[in-house]
Amino acid sequence: MSAPVKVAVAGAGAWGRNHLRVLHGLGALAGAVEVCEASRERVRQDFPGLPVWGSLAEAFRHGGALDGVVIATPAPTHADLAGEALREGRGVLVEKPMTLEAREAAGLVDQAEGAGRVLMVGHLLLYQPAVRELKRLLDSGILGRVHRIHQERTNLGRVRSTESALWSLAPHDVAVLVHLMGEAPVRVSADGAAFLQPGVHDDVHLELGFTGGRSAHVHVSWYWPGRGRGLRVLGERGMLVYDEEDQSLVLHRKRLHGGDCPRRLETVDDGSVRVFEGPGEALRLEDEHFLHCLATGATPTSDGRSGLDVIRVLERADAQLLGALPPSLKEA
DSSP: OOOOEEEEEOSOOOOOOOHHHHHHHHTOOEEEEOOHHHHHHHHHSTTTOOOOSHHHHHHHHHSSSSEEEEOOOOOOGGHHHHHHHHHHEEEEEEESSSSSSHHHHHHHHHHHHHHHHEEEOOOOGGGSSHHHHHHHHHTTTTTTEEEOOOOOEEEEOOOSSOHHHHHHHHHHHHHHHHHHHHOOSSSSEEEEOSSSSSSSSSSSEEEEEEGGOOOOEEEEEEEEEEEEEEEEEEEOOOOEEEETTEEEEEEEEEEOOOSSSSGGGGEEEEEEEEEEEOOOOOOHHHHHHHHHHHHHHOOTBBHHHHHHHHHHHHHHHHHHHHHOOBOTTTTO
């Protein structure tokens, strides 16, 4: 019988502590890596007897048979820490955003593929049961041709100084778009505003173009009067609405019926029905998937290449916000 998979968590901040809790409950937690002594002490109190190291190098020297590492540190450190873990022959789950540059993300992909190691990105929404069901329904053709997807992720706060609302919030939604559309966009246009810190945008709108004339819009903001979390898919036969707050899917049998002249355009409304509801602990499902991939060598749903697609979109959008680059992604 093979030995159980064991992983360490690098970063014991708010999200790192969530990974620690889940992996401890799964019996897969080998230790924690944290540079801050106060945070290390909190981990020791929460998980008595758990090894706590001050660096990845220390974890690799003293952590025994570590199979993988979860990188839950600040975004600017992701590329270096993930690269270090891959060089040491460990699989990696790196939180979003994967890196802050497409060049760094591509380097990690090449490194992981060259070494035959798992590289997974923490795009949590892809592991929500409702999003999985949404993908299944779209692939089944329930809406016919998908015309457009609208997404929003807005609230008041939490403001950051090391990354904009684009980099902090949009990775979730861009990852879902790439997953649902089955490909990366071919065109990206971005606009937004930086109210609080020069060059750090607080409110951002993305317009994305996909093959076949399909399109999507994403609005992310931490300078917004109310909390908004949702996704709407507009198709030729109807619409699907994903409510992230209650993890539900509603099918609207509504559409615009076209004709060969304006007089024949009409609205069709055959009502709505809730087709899915029921939250699942997405982080547990994500961590379980990571452990499964480490044990079997399977390709993660949110693998490094899909993560690279997301970073390319964000990088191009950010460049437009700061310097008005053209929207085409064909040369990227």
